[in-house]
Amino acid sequence: MNLATTDETRSSLTDLPVPAVDADPHEQDVPWRHRHVLDVDVLSAADLELVMRTADAMREVLGRPIAKVPALRGSNVTILFYEASTRTRVSFEVAAKNLSADVVNIAAATSSVAKGESLVDTIRTVEALGARMLVMRHSVSGAPYLAAEVFGGSVLNGGDGWHAHPTQALLDLYTMRQRLPGGSVEGRKVVILGDVLHSRVARSNIWSLTASGADLWLCGPSTLLRGFEAWAARGAAAGRRFHVTSSVDEALRDADVVMALRIQKERMASGLLPSLREYAARFGLTRERLALARPDALVMHPGPMNEGVEIASDVAVSAQSVITDQVTNGVAIRMALLYLLAGVRDGG
Amino acid sequence: MAVDVRAAAGEVGRILAELDLSAVWAVDPGAGREGPADLVIRDGTIESVTWLEGADADGIEPNGVVVAPGFIDLHVHLREPGNEDAETVASGLAAAAHGGFTTVCTMPNTDPALDEPGVLALVRAAAAASGSPVELLAYGAVTAGRKGEQLAALGELGDAGVVGFSDDGAPVRSATILRNALAYAGSAGLPVVDHAEDASATDGAEANDGFVATVLGLRGWPASAEASAVARDLAILADVVRDVPGAHLHLTHLSTARALDLVRGAKAAGLPVTCDVTPHHLAFTDEWLAGARRWAWDGSGDPWGDNAIEAQPFDPSLRVNPPLRSVEDAGAVLAALLDGTADAVATDHAPHTEVDKAVEFGYAANGISGIETALGLLLAAVDAGRLPLARAIAALTSGPRAVLGSRSRRERPGLTEGAAADLVVFDRSDRWTVGADGLLSRGKNSPVLGRTLSGRVLLTVAGGRIAYEAAEG
Numbered sequence: 001m002n003l004a005t006t007d008e009t010r011s012s013l014t015d016l017p018v019p020a021v022d023a024d025p026h027e028q029d030v031p032w033r034h035r036h037v038l039d040v041d042v043l044s045a046a047d048l049e050l051v052m053r054t055a056d057a058m059r060e061v062l063g064r065p066i067a068k069v070p071a072l073r074g075s076n077v078t079i080l081f082y083e084a085s086t087r088t089r090v091s092f093e094v095a096a097k098n099l100s101a102d103v104v105n106i107a108a109a110t111s112s113v114a115k116g117e118s119l120v121d122t123i124r125t126v127e128a129l130g131a132r133m134l135v136m137r138h139s140v141s142g143a144p145y146l147a148a149e150v151f152g153g154s155v156l157n158g159g160d161g162w163h164a165h166p167t168q169a170l171l172d173l174y175t176m177r178q179r180l181p182g183g184s185v186e187g188r189k190v191v192i193l194g195d196v197l198h199s200r201v202a203r204s205n206i207w208s209l210t211a212s213g214a215d216l217w218l219c220g221p222s223t224l225l226r227g228f229e230a231w232a233a234r235g236a237a238a239g240r241r242f243h244v245t246s247s248v249d250e251a252l253r254d255a256d257v258v259m260a261l262r263i264q265k266e267r268m269a270s271g272l273l274p275s276l277r278e279y280a281a282r283f284g285l286t287r288e289r290l291a292l293a294r295p296d297a298l299v300m301h302p303g304p305m306n307e308g309v310e311i312a313s314d315v316a317v318s319a320q321s322v323i324t325d326q327v328t329n330g331v332a333i334r335m336a337l338l339y340l341l342a343g344v345r346d347g348g
Numbered sequence: 349m350a351v352d353v354r355a356a357a358g359e360v361g362r363i364l365a366e367l368d369l370s371a372v373w374a375v376d377p378g379a380g381r382e383g384p385a386d387l388v389i390r391d392g393t394i395e396s397v398t399w400l401e402g403a404d405a406d407g408i409e410p411n412g413v414v415v416a417p418g419f420i421d422l423h424v425h426l427r428e429p430g431n432e433d434a435e436t437v438a439s440g441l442a443a444a445a446h447g448g449f450t451t452v453c454t455m456p457n458t459d460p461a462l463d464e465p466g467v468l469a470l471v472r473a474a475a476a477a478s479g480s481p482v483e484l485l486a487y488g489a490v491t492a493g494r495k496g497e498q499l500a501a502l503g504e505l506g507d508a509g510v511v512g513f514s515d516d517g518a519p520v521r522s523a524t525i526l527r528n529a530l531a532y533a534g535s536a537g538l539p540v541v542d543h544a545e546d547a548s549a550t551d552g553a554e555a556n557d558g559f560v561a562t563v564l565g566l567r568g569w570p571a572s573a574e575a576s577a578v579a580r581d582l583a584i585l586a587d588v589v590r591d592v593p594g595a596h597l598h599l600t601h602l603s604t605a606r607a608l609d610l611v612r613g614a615k616a617a618g619l620p621v622t623c624d625v626t627p628h629h630l631a632f633t634d635e636w637l638a639g640a641r642r643w644a645w646d647g648s649g650d651p652w653g654d655n656a657i658e659a660q661p662f663d664p665s666l667r668v669n670p671p672l673r674s675v676e677d678a679g680a681v682l683a684a685l686l687d688g689t690a691d692a693v694a695t696d697h698a699p700h701t702e703v704d705k706a707v708e709f710g711y712a713a714n715g716i717s718g719i720e721t722a723l724g725l726l727l728a729a730v731d732a733g734r735l736p737l738a739r740a741i742a743a744l745t746s747g748p749r750a751v752l753g754s755r756s757r758r759e760r761p762g763l764t765e766g767a768a769a770d771l772v773v774f775d776r777s778d779r780w781t782v783g784a785d786g787l788l789s790r791g792k793n794s795p796v797l798g799r800t801l802s803g804r805v806l807l808t809v810a811g812g813r814i815a816y817e818a819a820e821g
């Protein structure tokens with residue numbers, strides 16, 4: 001998975017064809033070959049660039065008085081969530097509706113195995129009901145890969161277990177590029193702070209940010225960084241370097257971007273942390289800590305936030321915060337992916 | 349070299365009337381011998397074994413047709429009674445014979461558990477009704493209902509003929525129960541077979557704790573959970589043997605370098621401990637979870653960095669307890685086989701239904717249906733030059749026989765004149781593709797479906813009777 005961007009691939013990115021998103025995706029000649037988006041690990045630098053540029057076009061659509069294009073008219077997008085979520089589910093729904101898709105929402109019970117229909121049966125059922133694209137969230141790592149094996153259309157991963165959250169990583173990258181001077185993350189110090197161990201957001205961001213040349217730092221209590229030192233060592237060997245530390249000061253010093261991750265209460269029960277209070281005191285993103293970073297550093301959070309725990313309320317709403325931009329950009333990124341997938345599915 | 353085993357044609361269970369194996373490669377680990385040979389079998393008995401020398405032996409290579417004593421599997425799950433959708437005694441014995449096995453030792457984690465002689469009688473009746481000549485041996489549970497609380501009917505089970513005791517599927521959690529079981533069973537000359545796992549370190553665990561699990565977001569299953577359980581078991585054994593010299597601990601499916609090191613040390617210190625390793629921990633690694641499909645000995649531990657990913661990640665057929673380990677651990681499994689620390693290869697054949705396996709990785713039942721591919725996986729190591737053929741065969745024959753001692757009801761003299769024919773004939777040059785339809789086990793949960801293995805089994809003869817015969821073509 002050698003995604004390290006070379007100068008050669010980077011120069012070829014400038015003449016990448018970008019789709020005209022008002023038109024039918026099947027008529028677009030864009031170099032997108034992925035039938036599913038299950039993680040960012042398989043996306044090349046050119047793929048990432050195409051998603052970013054398509055999202056630019058979608059941002060333009062979102063700025064119109066009627067933020068809608070007919071691209072997916074008559075196409076059924078089914079949103080199947082096995083885990084509670086408001087923001088991601090609604091974001092996908094808005095994205096699909098902005099593309100004029102027919103949207104079906106299914107909130108499934110989590111314990112499908114014990115209580116009823118298997119995932120495979122559910123996928124076959126939604127396909128028989130007309131689903132052409134499936135957006136899926138699941139609490140078990142890898143579940144969308146099983147779905148992709150049986151589903152005839154395209155699967156878009158809306159988050160699986162601790163494993164991956166590709167649309168979040170892509171909207172994070174998009175937001176950083178949009179807000180950082182120079183429009184690039186290359187060489188920028190990006191810190192992901194908090195519960196990395198349980199975070200699909202962190203894992204997907206590792207792939208996309210190292211592929212984009214960011215100076216990535218993972219920071220948190222050592223119990224919540226378990227295994228990542230070994231990953232960093234492997235990554236360094238493969239030209240995908242990142243840093244792992246439990247020192248908040250070291251991580252935040254001169255950072256360009258600080259992304260705080262949600263900390264969950266059940267982490268105390270499993271003995272990973274003494275208390276939320278201690279976590280907030282040692283790792284919470286406060287104004288004082290943020291002062292270690294560059295004065296214009298961006299503050300990000302994938303949401304939902306525990307204000308006063310992993311992030312102080314005043315930091316979350318400060319001028320440096322781009323948290324609401326992340327939400328808006330999330331719609332543009334999801335529109336872009338649905339559009340690109342629609343093109344490859346029928347056009348291929 | 350073509351050998352027409354079909355000259356022996358007959359249905360399963362029939363006495364092998366007549367078979368001449370001419371100019372084949374014979375491996376007889378019990379006799380410490382391998383080489384070109386002719387075998388003549390009449391009415392189920394090995395009438396003659398002629399080791400060829402000089403010009404007669406010319407051109408007979410170990411990479412063609414091989415004959416060896418029938419394989420012994422110290423660890424299988426036949427699922428009957430209670431989970432006949434996954435496997436029955438009959439389908440399990442047919443699968444065993446297809447894999448070249450003529451003896452299997454089945455684990456007691458059935459429903460109900462095999463914790464009293466009545467259940468043993470049921471399993472034996474099913475074996476008799478199957479018509480298979482494969483010898484079915486059984487372990488009794490260590491604790492009643494495998495609940496880990498009270499000793500099962502160890503004495504009665506021993507009298508009824510179990511070959512040892514195990515709560516496999518789970519470890520014997522209580523140190524006191526393990527100590528008492530080792531002593532009680534040891535005085536009857538029977539081993540306790542422990543599944544070594546510190547369950548307090550593996551709650552919810554999905555995959556070997558390491559780089560691959562970290563990247564895939566799977567809950568880590570630390571190697572230390574096995575090593576610490578083995579250390580505890582060995583310490584208890586050392587205490588027990590002072591009182592009960594006949595105590596015997598057998599550790600099954602060891603998968604980590606550290607656990608195998610502990611056993612190596614304990615054996616050197618003279619403790620009565622034996623162990624087995626599985627074909628899957630030898631040949632596969634956690635790289636496979638990421639979608640790599642290279643053999644353990646070709647792995648680096650970083651399938652992403654090597655562009656070695658050729659299948660979808662999270663294949664639930666790879667979910668197994670203990671989990672597929674690192675490249676280094678798989679190397680240690682091989683090393684343990686080479687230096688004799690591992691006494692045997694046992695398959696931990698664990699058939700499951702599609703309902704239990706074709707689900708999300710984290711929900712999938714643990715286990716691999718492996719008895720029909722065990723030889724193929726070992727031969728992959730042999731073909732790669734990592735394992736001598738004779739050592740691979742010994743780990744399937746003389747090794748497990750020594751662990752079993754005299755508890756098999758059959759004599760196992762190997763390829764010996766005058767003995768009942770109990771042997772397997774396979775062709776190393778005959779490659780076969782593993783397919784769900786071709787597996788005789790009801791459990792199709794194999795990670796090597798669609799893969800081509802060498803060493804098709806042509807004929808398995810158990811106790812002088814035909815157990816398996818390859819179809820035409």
